[in-house]
Amino acid sequence: xxxxxxxxxxxxxxxxxxxxxxxxxxxxxxxxxxxxxxxxxxxxxxxxxxxxxxxxxxxxxxxxxxxxxxxxxxxxxxxxxxxxxxxxxxxxxxxxxxxxxxxxxxxxxxxxxxxxxxxxxxxxxxxxxxxxxxxxxxxxxxxxxxxxxxxxxxxxxxxxxxxxxxxxxxxxxxxxxxxxxxxxxxxxxxxxxxxxxxxxxxxxxxxxxxxxxxxxxxxxxxxxxxxxxxxxxxxxxxxxxxxxxx
Numbered sequence: 001x002x003x004x005x006x007x008x009x010x011x012x013x014x015x016x017x018x019x020x021x022x023x024x025x026x027x028x029x030x031x032x033x034x035x036x037x038x039x040x041x042x043x044x045x046x047x048x049x050x051x052x053x054x055x056x057x058x059x060x061x062x063x064x065x066x067x068x069x070x071x072x073x074x075x076x077x078x079x080x081x082x083x084x085x086x087x088x089x090x091x092x093x094x095x096x097x098x099x100x101x102x103x104x105x106x107x108x109x110x111x112x113x114x115x116x117x118x119x120x121x122x123x124x125x126x127x128x129x130x131x132x133x134x135x136x137x138x139x140x141x142x143x144x145x146x147x148x149x150x151x152x153x154x155x156x157x158x159x160x161x162x163x164x165x166x167x168x169x170x171x172x173x174x175x176x177x178x179x180x181x182x183x184x185x186x187x188x189x190x191x192x193x194x195x196x197x198x199x200x201x202x203x204x205x206x207x208x209x210x211x212x213x214x215x216x217x218x219x220x221x222x223x224x225x226x227x228x229x230x231x232x233x234x235x236x237x238x239x240x241x242x243x244x245x246x
Contacts (some may be wrong), residue, residue, distance in 0.1 A: 106176025
């Protein structure tokens with residue numbers, strides 16, 4: 001569940017554009033992964049036509065992607081995402097998608113923020129992300145690591161951003177010379193599309209990575225929409241068309 005919030009302009013200089021609207025995401029924490037994933041299984045996303053793909057490790061059959069990043073001597077880390085569903089494959093039976101993000105900072109300096117959806121050819125889906133349920137997975141997060149402020153920014157057609165701001169609470173991720181992990185989930189309707197987006201990591205300078213997120217890519221079907229050819233064979237081409245949101 002999300003709530004409309006005020007975003008401090010000083011916090012998001014360089015991210016928000018003129019006329020941008022900010023939604024501060026409500027943190028709905030869960031105790032552990034087992035609680036969150038009861039009745040869910042890894043989602044096979046190998047049928048997705050990925051664009052803007054990253055150089056990390058993609059296991060599309062098991063719905064996972066991991067990429068390491070570094071900013072020279074200042075900091076390094078990784079960003080991993082796992083995709084789950086109430087069923088294991090996209091299609092009409094898929095009515096829920098859960099994505100788990102694992103942010104890791106290795107130091108020696110701490111990481112202030114991750115900005116998803118910046119400078120990429122895949123646009124975040126502001127509407128789907130705003131409607132989703134989000135939160136920390138406590139057992140998978142380093143003890144003592146403070147919560148990020150998560151702001152979703154609608155940049156009025158110039159590319160939306162999902163901002164994980166760790167320095168909001170003066171508890172950056174990792175460092176000095178300390179590895180810390182923060183784990184976050186996003187749970188949405190099955191009527192969503194998933195693809196790669198760019199991620200900007202910042203503290204002393206910037207590092208860049210990619211991850212999977214909920215996107216609005218023209219022509220890409222939602223995960224619970226049967227492929228047109230399969231629907232045609234079943235005589236449901238019209239139904240498939242009616243399921244498309246875009």
